[in-house]
Amino acid sequence: MEPKWLTWAKQIQAISQAGLAYSKDIYDLERFEMLRTLSVDILQHYTEVDAERIRTLFAAETGYATPKVDVRGVVFRQDQILLVQERLDGAWALPGGWADIGLSPKEVVVKEVLEESGLCVEPVRLLGILDKKFHDHPPSPWHVYKIFILCEVVGGQMASGMETLRVAFFGKNELPALSVERNTRDQVERMFELRNHPHEVTFD
Incomplete structure (x- = not known):
């Protein structure tokens, strides 16, 4: 579970973002900008990241605030x-x-697996949709939904690719050190279980 301060900072940021997008009153706009600054101050206090970087990454979006979508390919070999x-x-x-504008989740996973592993895959079925805040990821300024899609290798x-150093297959009991920003050990181990239960999908 993510810390309360992070939940509150993200909620304040979302409120300020929507207010700045839709409010017409100059006094309300000033108040929403103050809320945005408060959300940045909270993140800076707890993370010690430079305020300008936080504002650029976390508090620079416009319009109604919605979760980001992270799509992961689940590919097995035996x-x-x-x-x-x-x-x-x-x-x-x-x-x-991250999901790309203009591409469906299936299209995203095919593109990402090819770019990062060199393998051409065909999406087979949805394994899960998880909310990052319920899992043991490091604190993140964004509210993220994670989509896991089972794929089969077709070519x-x-x-390795521009963003990857090596590519390999691992058994459930021989998993290497995982990038917990992207996926936790529990999530990867859960994919082994879901693979053998074709009618089961995990979701938060």
Whole structure:
């Protein structure tokens, strides 16, 4: 579960973002800008990240605030699962990333798996939709939904990409150090279980 201060900061940011987008009263706009500044101050206090960076990444969006969507491909070879080693932190993750405007979840997962692992896949079925705040991820300024899609390899060759260092398959009991910003051990282990239950989907 994410800390309360982070939940409150994100809620204040969402309120201020919507208010700045839809309010016409100049005094209300001033108050919503104050709320936005307060949300940035909270994050800076607890994370010690530079305020300008927080404002750029966290408090620069406009319009109605909605969750971000992270799409992950779940690919098996016999009893092993495909993981990629991330360049950013050197840890391992299911291939995937932020959903792109204009692409469906299926299209996103095909693109991400190819870019990060070199494998061409076909999406088979949805395994789960999880809310990041309920899982053991590090604190994040965004509210994130994580979509896990089971895929089958239909071509390509394993190769690292611009964002990955290595590509490999791992058994359930031999998982490497995971990039917990992207996926937790519990989530990856859950994918092994869901693979064998074709009528079951996990969701928060």
